[in-house]
Amino acid sequence: MELTVLDEIEKIARAAREASREMAAAPSSVKNSALLAMADALEKNRERIFDANKSDLDEAKKNGLSGALLDRLKLDDKRVSGMAGGIREVVALDDPVGEILNVTRRPNGMRVGQMRVPLGVIGIIYESRPNVTADTAALCLKSGNAVVLRGGSEAIHSNRAIADILSSAIVSVGIPQDAISLIPTTDREAVKAMLKMDKYIDVIIPRGGYELIRFVTENSVIPVIKHDKGLCHVYIDASADIKMAGEIAFNSKVQRPGVCNAAETMLVHKDIAGKFLPGMIKRLQEAGVEIRGCDKTRELAPDTVEATPDDWDEEYLDLILSVKVVDSIDDAMSHIAQYGSAHTETIVTNDKSEEEKFLKLVDSSAVMVNASTRFNDGGQFGLGAEIGISTQKLHARGPMGLKELTSLKYIVYGEGQIRE
C-alpha cells in the first residue's frame, strides 16, 4: 500500500519536473493565454464545481463542522467568479522571468550578471478554502513554475474538480497539463512521500496551522518557505501622538482580528501609559475586545483580566488583546524578541531616534512606524497578488509575490576567457 502511494506521488512529481522545463521556456503571451483559458474554464464548468463542492459539504455536515467552517468551504456563483477574476488579475502582472540584473564587467573583460528564472517545481501544502487551488496555480504558472498542490481533506472533491479543470484548460494553449497537478489522495503518507521528492520538487510552501507547518518542517528534505503564525505587536512609545496611537492600535486589533497580521499584544511606554491606557482600553472594550493586562495596566484599568505568562505567547486571532506597560523601548524590543513570531511589529512614535532604533533592531518580516500592522500584505505593499506571507529569513520574507517565486542564477558572457 505504502509503495503504491509512493509510486503515485513520484509519478506526479516527475511529470511536474518535466513540465517545469517547458514552463521555463514559455513566453509571457502563452502563459497569459493559459491564465485566460483557466479563468474561462472555471466559469464554464461551474456546475461541475458545485457538484464536487456538494460532496465536500455533505461530508462536512456529517462530520459536524461548524457553520463558519461550512461557509468557508462553500462555493457559489460569486465565489467561482471571484476565482476566475483573481486569475485574470494575474494576467496584468509583469512577468518576472528573464530579467537580467547587476551586470558588471570584470578586469578580464568577462561580463557577469544575474538572470531571473523560475524556481522549477513548487509544492504547495494547504488547509484553506478551495479558492487557494486556483490562486496559487495562477501565480506559479505566471512565474514559469510547475506546481504540485496538496489541499486539505475537507475540500478534496472541490480541489480535484478545480485542479482538473485548470490543467485541462492550459493544454489548449500548448502548456503541458502536468504544469498543474494535485495529489488526489488525502493520505498523510502521501504528504510524507511528497516531502522526500527533492529530486523533482524545488520548494515546499506550507500554508496552514502550527501542526501542519511543524509536520512539514520536520519531514521535508526539500527547502521549505514557512508561512507561520503572526503574533504581532503594537508598541506605543513615550513620544507617541495619543490620537494616532489610538487609531493604529484599534485598527491593528479590531479591523480583522482573525488574520495573521492583526495585533495580539500592545506594549505601552510607562511615561504615556497613564494618559493613554484608560481611554484606549475603554474604547477597545466598547468594541468587544477583552483586555488581558499586566499589573500596571490593571492599576490604570481595573476592569480588565489579569494576563498570565501564557498570554504573551498566544496568537488569539480573536477580539482579545494582551497589554503590557514597559519601562523603555529596549524592554519593548526584548519582549518582542522573546515572544513575537517575527511577523509584523509597529511603533507609534514622534521620536526619530526611537523610530530608527526600532526599524533597525526589530527582527520581523515587516517593521513599521506609525502605521497599522494590518498593512503587511502583498496587495497593500504593491506586489499585486501574493502567495502568502513568509515568516522565515531565507529567500523571501513578508508578502511573497511573483518575484519571490523565482530565483537568480549567475550568467557570464565571455570571449574565450580562461582562468590563469
Next chain:
Amino acid sequence: MELTVLDEIEKIARAAREASREMAAAPSSVKNSALLAMADALEKNRERIFDANKSDLDEAKKNGLSGALLDRLKLDDKRVSGMAGGIREVVALDDPVGEILNVTRRPNGMRVGQMRVPLGVIGIIYESRPNVTADTAALCLKSGNAVVLRGGSEAIHSNRAIADILSSAIVSVGIPQDAISLIPTTDREAVKAMLKMDKYIDVIIPRGGYELIRFVTENSVIPVIKHDKGLCHVYIDASADIKMAGEIAFNSKVQRPGVCNAAETMLVHKDIAGKFLPGMIKRLQEAGVEIRGCDKTRELAPDTVEATPDDWDEEYLDLILSVKVVDSIDDAMSHIAQYGSAHTETIVTNDKSEEEKFLKLVDSSAVMVNASTRFNDGGQFGLGAEIGISTQKLHARGPMGLKELTSLKYIVYGEGQIRE
C-alpha cells in the same frame, strides 16, 4: 549522555542567539576593529595553534591518513599568516547591513521599502581544512551574524584553538564572545542536536562531501543552504571557434581538476566533432587526462576508454573527462538536465540564438558563454570573499558573499495610516 550533549549544544545555540541581537546593532567600525583584533590574535598565538595542530597531526598519522590529507591539515607560519591576511581583507569589504532598497510610496502616502539585516545565527558544518574556521567566522561577523561552527573531527584540536583565540579577541572591542562559538565535541549526536535548534539557529550551511550534505538535509529542521557537488559540463556548439573551444575545455578540466567548478563532462555537437575531437583529445591525453568516450567519440579517437552509463553521473575531481557527441543543443541541454548537479555549465558558440537559448534554459547556479567553468567563484565574480558556492535555488545561488549572509525585511514609514 545524549541529554548532556543536547544540553551543551542548546546552551551554545542560545548564547549565540543572544549575541546575534548585539551583533545586529554593531556599527561597521566596531566589526572592523573586531576583525583586526582577530587577525592580530591569530598571529600572536601561533605557537598555541601549532601545538594544537600537532595533536591533530599525531592523531592523523596514527589513523594512517595519506600525505595529501596530512598536508591539508598542517598549519605552519605561512598558513597562519594566510588566515590572518584573509580576515584583514574582509575589513575592506562593504558592510551590507542597514542598506535600504526598493522604497516606493503607496497611494495612501505610506512609504514601503526593504532593509538589509543579518540572518541572525548561522551554523556552519564543515569537513575542510582548519582555515575555514577563521574564514567563515570573519564573513559571518562582518555581515552582523553570530556563528556556530562545527568542524571535522580530524581538525578538532586546531579548530578549538582557533575558535577560542578568535572569540577571545572580539571581546576586547566589545563584541560578545558568543558571537563566535565552536561545538567542542566531534560526536555525531552533537550535529543532530544542532540541526534541531531552529529556535536559535536561522540557517545551516554544510560544506563537505555527499554524505555530510545528505545527513544534514535529512536531519535538519533549520533551513539549509547546500554547497553540493559540481558535475559541470562544457558544451561545444556546432558554430564554436575550434581554438577557443579547445582552450576553454582544457582550462575547465585541467587547470585545477580537484575543485567543484572543474568540468567533468564535455558534450560536442556532431557537426564539429570530426574537426574538433581528435586534436582536443590528444591534447588532453598529453596532459594526463583519461578520456571516457561515447561510441561516436571512440570512432574519432579509438585510443580512449568506453564510457559506462555511470560515467555521466560521476564527479571525478580528477584528471578524467567523459566525452559525448550530441545531435543538437537540445540533446546537450537534456543531458545536462538529467545528469548535471546544477553547478556550472558553459557553451562555446558563435551563434547568438544558441547562446541565448543555453543561457535561458540551462538551470544551474552559473551558466556561461565562451568562458571557462573555473570562473564560478566569488573572487572571480567580484564578490570579494565567499563562504562557498550554493547549489540550491532558494535564497542564494552560486558564490555566496557577504550580501548572501543577510536577509531583507520590509520596512514601512507611515504618518498614522490605518487600513479601511
